[in-house]
Amino acid sequence: MTVAALSESELLERIFPRLNRGPRVNAAVLLGPGDDAAIVAAPDGRTVISIDTQVEDQDFRLEWNNGYRTSGYDVGWKAAAQNLSDINAMGARATSLVVSLTMPPATAVSWVEDFADGLTAGLRGLGAPDCAVAGGDLGRGRELAVSVAILGSLDGGDPVLRSGARPGDTLALAGTVGRAAAGLALLESDIPVHTLSGEQRALIDTQCRPRPPLAAGPLARRAGATAMMDISDGLVRDGGRMAAASGGVLNLDPDALKALAVPLLPAAELLGIEPLDWVLGGGEDHGLLATFPAGLQLPPGFTAIGSVEAPAPMDGTGVKIAGRAADAVGWDHFAD
Amino acid sequence: MTVAALSESELLERIFPRLNRGPRVNAAVLLGPGDDAAIVAAPDGRTVISIDTQVEDQDFRLEWNNGYRTSGYDVGWKAAAQNLSDINAMGARATSLVVSLTMPPATAVSWVEDFADGLTAGLRGLGAPDCAVAGGDLGRGRELAVSVAILGSLDGGDPVLRSGARPGDTLALAGTVGRAAAGLALLESDIPVHTLSGEQRALIDTQCRPRPPLAAGPLARRAGATAMMDISDGLVRDGGRMAAASGGVLNLDPDALKALAVPLLPAAELLGIEPLDWVLGGGEDHGLLATFPAGLQLPPGFTAIGSVEAPAPMDGTGVKIAGRAADAVGWDHFAD
Numbered sequence: 001m002t003v004a005a006l007s008e009s010e011l012l013e014r015i016f017p018r019l020n021r022g023p024r025v026n027a028a029v030l031l032g033p034g035d036d037a038a039i040v041a042a043p044d045g046r047t048v049i050s051i052d053t054q055v056e057d058q059d060f061r062l063e064w065n066n067g068y069r070t071s072g073y074d075v076g077w078k079a080a081a082q083n084l085s086d087i088n089a090m091g092a093r094a095t096s097l098v099v100s101l102t103m104p105p106a107t108a109v110s111w112v113e114d115f116a117d118g119l120t121a122g123l124r125g126l127g128a129p130d131c132a133v134a135g136g137d138l139g140r141g142r143e144l145a146v147s148v149a150i151l152g153s154l155d156g157g158d159p160v161l162r163s164g165a166r167p168g169d170t171l172a173l174a175g176t177v178g179r180a181a182a183g184l185a186l187l188e189s190d191i192p193v194h195t196l197s198g199e200q201r202a203l204i205d206t207q208c209r210p211r212p213p214l215a216a217g218p219l220a221r222r223a224g225a226t227a228m229m230d231i232s233d234g235l236v237r238d239g240g241r242m243a244a245a246s247g248g249v250l251n252l253d254p255d256a257l258k259a260l261a262v263p264l265l266p267a268a269e270l271l272g273i274e275p276l277d278w279v280l281g282g283g284e285d286h287g288l289l290a291t292f293p294a295g296l297q298l299p300p301g302f303t304a305i306g307s308v309e310a311p312a313p314m315d316g317t318g319v320k321i322a323g324r325a326a327d328a329v330g331w332d333h334f335a336d
Numbered sequence: 337m338t339v340a341a342l343s344e345s346e347l348l349e350r351i352f353p354r355l356n357r358g359p360r361v362n363a364a365v366l367l368g369p370g371d372d373a374a375i376v377a378a379p380d381g382r383t384v385i386s387i388d389t390q391v392e393d394q395d396f397r398l399e400w401n402n403g404y405r406t407s408g409y410d411v412g413w414k415a416a417a418q419n420l421s422d423i424n425a426m427g428a429r430a431t432s433l434v435v436s437l438t439m440p441p442a443t444a445v446s447w448v449e450d451f452a453d454g455l456t457a458g459l460r461g462l463g464a465p466d467c468a469v470a471g472g473d474l475g476r477g478r479e480l481a482v483s484v485a486i487l488g489s490l491d492g493g494d495p496v497l498r499s500g501a502r503p504g505d506t507l508a509l510a511g512t513v514g515r516a517a518a519g520l521a522l523l524e525s526d527i528p529v530h531t532l533s534g535e536q537r538a539l540i541d542t543q544c545r546p547r548p549p550l551a552a553g554p555l556a557r558r559a560g561a562t563a564m565m566d567i568s569d570g571l572v573r574d575g576g577r578m579a580a581a582s583g584g585v586l587n588l589d590p591d592a593l594k595a596l597a598v599p600l601l602p603a604a605e606l607l608g609i610e611p612l613d614w615v616l617g618g619g620e621d622h623g624l625l626a627t628f629p630a631g632l633q634l635p636p637g638f639t640a641i642g643s644v645e646a647p648a649p650m651d652g653t654g655v656k657i658a659g660r661a662a663d664a665v666g667w668d669h670f671a672d
Binding site (some may be wrong): 002008012030031034035036037038039040041042043044045046047048049050051052053055056057058059085087088089090096098099100102133135136137138140141143145147149150151152154159161162163230245264 | 363366367369370371372374375376377378379380381382383384385387388389391392393394396421422423425426430432434435436438454468472473475476477479481483485486487488490495497499564565566575581671
């Protein structure tokens with residue numbers, strides 16, 4: 001059965017029971033779906049907000065070159081993950097989200113149910129039990145698209161911005177980089193998915209169901225992180241944004257980069273690709289890049305990967321590896 | 337020049353100066369665009385939130401049958417209007433929005449600039465000077481799509497829900513109904529847009545640049561409205577939702593309906609259509625339907641159009657006209 005066979009209210013009746021399941025009731029949602037708008041608690045008088053959209057054939061393919069089929073569950077999980085990551089990157093705790101789902105009329109109802117299950121599983125599985133679906137919107141389009149706006153609370157704390165890195169700070173990473181890019185390369189390769197090893201499949205899982213380190217954001221904020229952002233467009237490109245916002249240079253430690261490349265070897269060797277390209281240019285793992293005052297013990301989950309330096313005269317801000325300029329190799333949505 | 341010729345940051349540099357222009361600075365946006373998320377003040381410890389998406393060829397056509405071309409300005413204005421209306425319908429005041437714009441690579445940069453201008457003009461022109469653009473997201477897709485999530489404040493008041501209508505209440509309308517539907521019929525007709533009268537063109541304007549009565553929502557809340565919602569899918573369909581949520585019957589006054597049909601006559605006569613169909617079934621003017629205790633003086637902008645009755649046994653909830661059941665003729669996104 002396709003969504004064209006159901007009215008909007010009939011479709012909503014199939015979606016609602018799949019949302020907000022689990023042992024905890026979300027106290028932040030004061031008024032949930034069903035009225036013109038929802039109402040969410042903002043306990044410290046502020047709301048953190050971000051919006052992110054996934055579009056079919058841009059952010060995912062329903063069927064990949066290697067035969068993997070993206071499920072509604074994958075898309076729902078990823079919508080949860082990438083939005084939760086933006087709240088995490090401010091050092092905040094997600095309290096609720098609203099979701100807009102655009103679907104071709106031929107979309108299977110089971111795909112939509114699967115999407116709702118994946119969204120719920122992502123919120124629960126990634127460690128955001130306080131985050132409920134407060135409302136949403138269904139519509140038609142020629143391609144599948146999912147927009148999520150997510151709200152969070154800083155619980156009285158100060159946000160950790162991109163602009164706070166200072167010369168001498170330690171640069172640290174929580175979560176992973178490059179795994180989702182390696183998974184994407186496998187998905188786009190000619191090597192059938194069913195022939196892949198468990199380690200290789202796990203890289204595809206990171207692309208389709210990323211696992212951003214959600215506990216790390218608020219932990220880093222409380223530990224005194226000076227700057228923080230999530231890596232969605234690659235370490236060099238996003239690091240360059242932090243460097244520019246902070247007016248500094250991020251100097252990456254090549255030994256740390258090599259260590260980050262090790263988990264990518266099962267795909268790199270298969271595809272004949274240099275794994276450091278994925279480490280430096282790959283986004284979508286939604287790892288957390290943060291800076292801490294030198295000498296501070298890093299909070300659990302963070303590993304040092306470099307340091308912040310003052311920009312040399314004439315040199316500008318940016319990212320270096322062992323003191324030499326790194327090229328920006330991250331993803332750009334528009335440039336050809 | 338198309339968006340494919342620019343990087344995301346280059347495109348953002350063209351958009352940002354066009355947003356949040358005007359004499360007032362928005363004090364609610366504590367942290368604006370440029371970080372992983374924005375931060376918005378929620379002065380009474382609560383945030384009202386809604387999300388809404390417009391998709392090319394579903395919610396608008398770039399070129400209509402009658403020759404009218406939808407501008408980026410139209411789409412930006414409408415995105416502002418329909419989202420502001422959802423906040424208005426809770427009796428709240430909009431404080432900020434985040435916008436996600438999905439574009440084909442061939443989209444003209446000037447269209448996007450025009451979109452930003454229309455969004456800003458909508459916020460200012462509709463009377464939402466406190467509402468700023470706090471952040472957003474740009475992406476590629478095969479079709480144009482705009483998702484906006486909007487935040488609002490109840491300023492310590494109680495929200496006005498759909499479920500509060502009580503037998504004996506006066507049913508009232510602020511703003512218009514049927515004009516956007518009449519405009520849509522003109523757009524889809526074979527009658528060239530340049531041959532239309534000023535009155536007929538004004539109906540197209542309501543479809544492309546709706547003017548929801550933004551002052552009316554908070555006014556109705558403070559005046560003691562018992563239920564409220566915006567009319568986006570038609571008076572009968574949306575009224576039916578209010579009736580069901582409240583457990584009552586909305587009985588519409590046929591004389592009031594006839595008065596609402598008068599401004600539609602210049603299109604109805606041209607197209608040979610019964611204007612009451614637009615009054616009863618047309619959405620997208622984003623008029624405000626509200627109920628007030630009997631005898632209460634209606635706040636400015638509201639006109640009585642009927643009353644709330646207890647449902648007769650066996651009869652259920654719904655909408656009647658002079659005591660006889662009205663058919664649901666509003667728009668449904670999915671049913672064929």
